[in-house]
Amino acid sequence: MAEERIAFRAEVSRLLDIVVHSMYSEKEIFLRELISNASDACDKLRYSALTSPELTGEETDFKIKIAIDPKARTITVSDNGIGMSRDELIENLGTIAQSGTAAFLKKLDEKETAKGAVSQIGQFGVGFYAAFMVAQMVEVSSHKAGTSEAWCWRSDGKGEFSVEEDPKTDRGTTVTLYLKQGEDEFLDEERLRGIIKLYSDHIALPVFLNEYEEPINQASALWLRSKSDVTQEQYTEFYHHVAHAFEDPALTIHWKAEGKIEYAGLLFVPGMQPYDLFDPKRRHGVKLYVKRVYITDEAEGLVPPYLRFLRGVIDSEDLPLNVSREMLQNNPLLSKIKQGLTHKVLGDLLTFAKDAKTYAEFWNNFGAVLKEGVYEDGQNRDALMKLLRFRTTNSDELTSLEDYVSRMKPGQDAIYYLNGDDRETLARSPHLEGFKARGIEVLLLTDTVDDFWPGAVGTFDGKTLKSVTRAGQDLDKIAPEEKTDKPKEEAAPQDALASLIAFMKLTLGDKIKDVRASSRLTDSPVCLATDENDIDIHLERFLKQHNQIRNESTRILEINASHPLIRKMAAKAKAEGAKEELGDLAWLLLDQAYLMDGEALSDATSFSRRLSSLLGKAL
Numbered sequence: 001m002a003e004e005r006i007a008f009r010a011e012v013s014r015l016l017d018i019v020v021h022s023m024y025s026e027k028e029i030f031l032r033e034l035i036s037n038a039s040d041a042c043d044k045l046r047y048s049a050l051t052s053p054e055l056t057g058e059e060t061d062f063k064i065k066i067a068i069d070p071k072a073r074t075i076t077v078s079d080n081g082i083g084m085s086r087d088e089l090i091e092n093l094g095t096i097a098q099s100g101t102a103a104f105l106k107k108l109d110e111k112e113t114a115k116g117a118v119s120q121i122g123q124f125g126v127g128f129y130a131a132f133m134v135a136q137m138v139e140v141s142s143h144k145a146g147t148s149e150a151w152c153w154r155s156d157g158k159g160e161f162s163v164e165e166d167p168k169t170d171r172g173t174t175v176t177l178y179l180k181q182g183e184d185e186f187l188d189e190e191r192l193r194g195i196i197k198l199y200s201d202h203i204a205l206p207v208f209l210n211e212y213e214e215p216i217n218q219a220s221a222l223w224l225r226s227k228s229d230v231t232q233e234q235y236t237e238f239y240h241h242v243a244h245a246f247e248d249p250a251l252t253i254h255w256k257a258e259g260k261i262e263y264a265g266l267l268f269v270p271g272m273q274p275y276d277l278f279d280p281k282r283r284h285g286v287k288l289y290v291k292r293v294y295i296t297d298e299a300e301g302l303v304p305p306y307l308r309f310l311r312g313v314i315d316s317e318d319l320p321l322n323v324s325r326e327m328l329q330n331n332p333l334l335s336k337i338k339q340g341l342t343h344k345v346l347g348d349l350l351t352f353a354k355d356a357k358t359y360a361e362f363w364n365n366f367g368a369v370l371k372e373g374v375y376e377d378g379q380n381r382d383a384l385m386k387l388l389r390f391r392t393t394n395s396d397e398l399t400s401l402e403d404y405v406s407r408m409k410p411g412q413d414a415i416y417y418l419n420g421d422d423r424e425t426l427a428r429s430p431h432l433e434g435f436k437a438r439g440i441e442v443l444l445l446t447d448t449v450d451d452f453w454p455g456a457v458g459t460f461d462g463k464t465l466k467s468v469t470r471a472g473q474d475l476d477k478i479a480p481e482e483k484t485d486k487p488k489e490e491a492a493p494q495d496a497l498a499s500l501i502a503f504m505k506l507t508l509g510d511k512i513k514d515v516r517a518s519s520r521l522t523d524s525p526v527c528l529a530t531d532e533n534d535i536d537i538h539l540e541r542f543l544k545q546h547n548q549i550r551n552e553s554t555r556i557l558e559i560n561a562s563h564p565l566i567r568k569m570a571a572k573a574k575a576e577g578a579k580e581e582l583g584d585l586a587w588l589l590l591d592q593a594y595l596m597d598g599e600a601l602s603d604a605t606s607f608s609r610r611l612s613s614l615l616g617k618a619l
Contacts, residue, residue, distance in 0.1 A: 003164035006094060027134055027183075029246075031066075031192065032199035033127030034077040034175055036241045038064045039203050041081025041173060043294035045145055048082065050293070055082075055145040059171065063215075064207045066196070070187045073179045080172040083144035086163060089153040093128065093140060094161060127244055132157035134186055135177035141166045142173040202238045204292065221292050223266035223313045227254050239268045243285060243311035247271035250362050253312075253348050257340050261333055265341060267312035269349075273365050277309060284308040288328075289315040301334045304342055306373030309366050314341065346383045353387060353400075360398050363389045368447040375453040385460055390443045391423055393432060401460050409440055411478045414466040417443035419450055419538035421598070430527040430596055431468045434520035439481045442468055451539040468520070469530050469537045475519045489562035492570035497561050499573035500582075507586045510554065518558035525563040528555040528593045537597060557590060581617075584610040 042062040049056045065078045084092060131138050136156060143150035143166075150168035155161035168174065185191050189209065193216055196207055202222040206215030222230060222238045232252075239249045251269035256262075267286065274285065284303035288295045292315060303310060318333050328334055353359045363370075373384045389398035394407075404415060416435060420426040426444045435442050445454075454465040492500070497517060504515045513531060521527060530537055534553045543549045559566050569582055591607045594600075601607050 003162050005160055005162045006090065007160045027130075028186075028195045029127075029199070030130040030134055030177075031075075031077075031186075031195050032237075032240070033130050033244075035064060035066075035196070035200045035203060035207060036244070037128060038077060038079035038081060038173070039205050039241075041079050041083070042205055043081075045080075045082035045171075047294050047296065048145070052146070056171075062205050064203070064205055066192065066207065066209050068187050068189065068192065068210065073187065075177045075179065075186060075192075076174060077177075078172065078174040080170070081145075083147075083172050084140075084142040084151070085144045085147060086149070086151045088144070089140065089142060089151055089163060093153050093155075129157070131175070131177050134179055134183045136180045137178040139176040139178075140173060141168045141176070143168045143171050145171050199237055200241070202234060202241065221289075221313075221315065223254070223264045223315055224292070230254070235268075238266070239311065242287065242313060243268060243270060243274075245270060245272075245274075245311070249311075250358070250365075251348065251352055253345060255344055257337075257344075261336050261340075262317040263337055263340075264315045265312065265344065267310050267314075267341075267345065269362060269366070270309060270311060274309060274311075277366075277369060282308050285311040287313050289313060290319045291315070291317060295319075296328070299328050299334065301328060301331070302338055302341070304338065304373060304377060306369055306371075306376065307342065307345055309369060310345065342377075342380055346380060346387070349387055350383065356398070360389070363398060368449060371447060371449045371453055375449060375456045381457065385457070390417075390445070392444060393427065393436060393442045404441060404443070405461050405463060407441055408463070409438065409478050412440060414464045415443070415460060416440060416466055416468050417445050417450075417454060418468045419445045419536060422446055425598065430521060430524035431529075433522040433524060434475050434518070435468060437480045437522045438475060438478045440475075440478065448542065451536065451542055455536075467530070467536050469528075470532055489564070490567075491561040492567045496570035496573055497566075500566070500570040501559070503573050503579075503582060504557070504559075504586045507583045508557070508590060511590065512557045513554040514556045516556060516558050517561045521558065521560035521563070523563075524560060524596070525565045526557060526559050526589045526593045528597055529558050531556060541599065555593075557593060559589075581614075584614060588614065 042064070045055060046062060049060075059080060062080060065076075067076045067078075068074070069076075138155060138157070140153040141150060142153070150166040151163060152166035152168075153161060153163055179186060193209060196209065196216045200207055201217045202220075203217055204219060204221045206219045207217045208214075209216050222234060235252050235254075236248055239252070240246060243249075248271050249268035250271045253265065253267040253269075256264045276283070282305040283298065284305075284307065285297070286299075286303050287297045288299045288302055302314060314337060316333070316337060319331065349362075352362065367389060370384065370387060374381055374388065377384065385401060388401055390401075390404070391397075392399055392404070401415065408415075418426050418429060418431060420429070423444050423446055426432075426446070432442055454467070457465060459465065491497070501515045501517070505512070508515070516529075518527065518529075520529075528537065530553075534540075535543070535549075537555070540549065540553060544552065561567075561570075565585075569585060572582060588607070588610050591601050594602075
């Protein structure tokens, strides 16, 4: 077959340019990435050979070979792993990060400069393209195990690549880098030896350089070593390898479980969000090994979805080597490993949380995901609740539920919260006025999952979790804080207020469930409240946006009897000839309440007409 030339997708070309010119501070990283890819290829074949031993034949010793040719100015990285077919070469090397590419480029556009964004690029699976930092041309020859054909992928990284048949007969992949002028340091054998020792000493396969009979690296599984024998630098480099990341991990968790079941774990909490953290599939990044043999990185029952940010390795001594991915989902041993893993990680996070500053960084990255566990995992809910952190009306600093409870006012028997899209808008909500007047702290919740978990939990430390949008908040038993800078407004007389409420109920009809005097309002004339048995306002809006419900529930309109506008309306409620004006005001107040809750008006034309009429009369 003749050589076929194929153009990179437009966003791939742009990302390649970023990789080459802005991504890494150290060019030597390219070798680490190529070795890691070779190791993964061998792991995949070793697993496939458990059920199809003919794929490996007599060549069962997996290894990685690196060779330099100063005359040809080339570096070659070869493995005897699973290899790639023609289609896989095009898919894997012609489409960077696949679903992650667009998301990454969107992040770049949101940054002021590329310099601040490119440090995150490691989360997008683009390590192979680091080769173009030092190479003017890259060739990838690959022969997939179990097939009779070999293929060569070739590109200068500037806009297109070519694919053609290749004479390669041995199994695996060979990556050849034709070095640019000025990159002679990577043709020095001692320089490459140092890079391999620094970055790839933990690789569980032997790495050979040129014709040396002894491997350069230790070729031992880092997770099986004693913690005292592993340096922080080794942990960090292993994290870079297993997570394909470039930042330092936020937390390292290394342990060995012994007893009825035995397994070793080496897990990391990333220093930043992986690009697929909120992918609907909620896949984790933990590789499963059995007796040092790679099995899969897609074991669904290994890690709970709310810990999917974890990266690392679990190596079991008890699972059968020939276990299939399908059998794993129902394997009771895997369920026990999951329980132990979850218990260990949550315990270490509780210890980690004692350092408020570093834990705040973790929470900003992964707090929204951890809250999913509060909703889903009743067995570990108590531990998860202790890990929760919130911003509140009293402080921009993160606070725990224990700290919130310790600051509760005398007479306060509930933990109050308010849901919304952003903290700044929530802080201005009229629902908070009565709580602020009494110095009652309110949790400000802005994550999507916040609409669900408080209802599932119900209580914490014997205190009910309660949305401030619920009607009937019993605030009168908590005394307002003394303030001398603002005189207290007199409330409208009860009989006049009763007449106004009756009139508003009649005027607004089935658009509202009820009209009530409010104890929560101090500055605003009105607000909407949810009945105790109805869906919370923000949750209802979310469900409607996702077509989960069609009909909105009617709300309760709460009015501030001390507001000057309400007092004047109450005074006119019994007067003759004021009904039309009061009717327009009642509708305008209802629309105002909807607007303050961030909702669109159902009849913007009528709102505009009433507002224009009222302004005309005022002039």
